[in-house]
Amino acid sequence: MAAAISAARAGASVRLIEANGCLGGIWTAGLVPYIIHAKRESCLMDDIWRRMAEQHDSRLPFFNPEDVKFVLEQMCEEAGVSFQLHTRLAAAAMENGRLRYAVTESKSGRQAWGGKVFIDTTGDGDLGALAGNGYDSAHEGTGLFQPSSLNCLVAGLDSAEIADVVNDRWAMRKELEGAGVAPSYGLLGASLFYVGAGLYFLQATHQYGYRVFDNAREQTRATVKGRAENHRMVCALRGLGGKWRNIVMVATAEQIGNREGRRLHGLATVTRNDLMKGRKQPDPAVSGVTYLMNVHPVKLKGNPAEIRKMLAPVKPYDIPFRALVAKDVASLLMAGRCISGDFFAHGSYRVTGYAVPMGETAGVAAALAARTGHVPHELSWETISDRRREVREGHP
Ligand SMILES: Cc1cc2nc3c(=O)[nH]c(=O)nc-3n(C[C@H](O)[C@H](O)[C@H](O)COP(=O)(O)OP(=O)(O)OC[C@H]3O[C@@H](n4cnc5c(N)ncnc54)[C@H](O)[C@@H]3O)c2cc1C
CATH class of the missing domain: 3.50.50.60 (FAD/NAD(P)-binding domain)
Known part of the structure; x- marks a missing residue:
């Protein structure tokens, strides 16, 4: 564009x-x-x-x-x-x-x-x-890819009630774990951001090891897996009641977010x-x-030694x-x-x-x-x- x-x-x-x-x-x-x-x-x-x-x-x-x-x-x-x-x-x-x-x-x-x-x-x-x-x-060196992420938009939340988890990936991860679903976003926590009009952007999934850029079957499997995980998370949060009582899934992404x-x-x-x-x-x-070198973990448990430095600052280039x-x-x-x-x-x-x-x-x-x-x-x-x-x- x-x-x-x-x-x-x-x-x-x-x-x-x-x-x-x-x-x-x-x-x-x-x-x-x-x-x-x-x-x-x-x-x-x-x-x-x-x-x-x-x-x-x-x-x-x-x-x-x-x-x-x-x-x-x-x-x-x-x-x-x-x-x-x-x-x-x-x-x-x-x-x-x-x-x-x-x-x-x-x-x-x-x-x-x-x-x-x-x-x-x-x-x-x-x-x-x-x-x-x-x-x-x-x-x-390893042939490993950064994971993809299938993201979603949710609504039905009261901004005052959830102020402690918005923009705080560790607090959001704790909420999800409390609901019984450990997000596959793994070491990166789980992100919930307010984007306006009562909508929140939830990024909490990683689809590891799928070759989505040139393989439609793997792209489909990664998408289905990511969509299911997002629905599970929203459903589990709603089950907690309280500030999550009215959370609804507005949309999951059409295009799986492919990093690599x-x-x-x-x-x-x-x-x-x-x-x-x-x-x-x-x-x-x-x-x-100036954006940092941000290589998302290639595996749920983190990066192998060759890719260990996944978050490193850069000098303006x-x-x-x-x-x-x-x-x-x-x-x-x-x-x-x-x-x-x-x-x-x-x-x-x-x-x-x-x-x-x-x-x-x-x-x-x-x-x-x-x-x-x-x-x-x-x-x-x-x-x-x-x-x-x-x-x-x-x-x-
Ligand atoms: C899950 C995820 C989260 C990210 N988070 C952020 C973030 O928060 N902020 C940020 O700034 N960046 C973020 N990034 C990085 C950034 O969004 C991407 O690198 C960005 O997509 C780069 O833009 P692009 O135009 O190169 O690719 P894209 O945005 O992917 O655009 C490619 C376009 O080409 C079209 N296309 C592809 N193949 C074909 C084809 N064969 N025929 C016709 N059309 C085709 C697609 O439909 C699409 O419209 C994230 C990336 C991912 C994957």
Whole structure:
């Protein structure tokens, strides 16, 4: 969405393909209504949150996912982005090493979409993989993945009565244990956040060991397991009575929250060392990233020795534009959690406060490349950065 709106604002003709029935990915279908590090250099994020505040009285960093669905659709329409929901990428067609068509399947059948430049923002790196770009996934040494999480929204709670558990993951975990259900979120406790309109976001499950990014059977099993656990938790809490007497399940996520997909190979790779050293880059697509290296436990009982340091602070580092440029496929950019990085670095840059400015930069670069007949890696960083500033200033 960020890439599409920015590319359109930069003058490109843009088509956005989305598998779900709404825009927003993890914010909406994934029911993660919480933006980590939202207040970063990003004109688009500012635009989204100004509208969310004006139209829906939202307060950063939390929001009602239903509201953001509506705002994103409005913003895409206003920018002239032609988007098609319920449409899944199924194949890619190449010509002379260059990606030429993205092939999708939907109610309209099989369709091929020609383009001068493509941006993979599938999170899982589906387009890059289909086009034959190299990628890594999982922890290099052990082959283990971070768990997925299926989240839910609940309501029926009295804010004064539950003030002691909201935003306190250990207090919430204790409540659940008291109700007889130890959440699979394990070492991370259990999170209950207020997102507005009487709705609370519950994140208390981990689905360990499922390969959800390229295996529909495992994705289904993880989803069913997560949904059942959420229902069990809500039911058990209601059974406690007292402050939980009226708790109801409002919705479980359509899209299982997948932390680990493909990390597509790019012209540069963000590494753990970059995070630890606070490396600056000559082409900062995003500068000064400070979110910690947050590798969720790969097993219920924690991480093996190789992945032990799951929570480590970072020094402010940059995400280079080259990490958004596919290494093996000309005319392909990427943004969000599928950019080029190692297992540990991904644990930091993957959060949505950085996915949005990555998308903005990729969108501007794609528009420039399409207009000038170049492939993205031929553009100078100065040209991209100047154009991004113009686009940002045109849309304060
Ligand atoms: C459980 C969980 C909790 C998290 N908690 C937070 C949090 O509290 N705050 C925060 O800021 N970050 C959080 N993160 C991290 C962050 O949300 C993700 O890394 C974020 O999803 C990155 O955005 P994205 O756009 O790359 O991917 P996504 O949000 O997953 O978006 C990918 C989009 O591509 C679409 N798509 C995928 N494949 C196809 C296909 N083949 N064809 C068509 N469309 C396709 C999807 O439907 C989706 O709309 C969390 C992540 C998870 C998994």
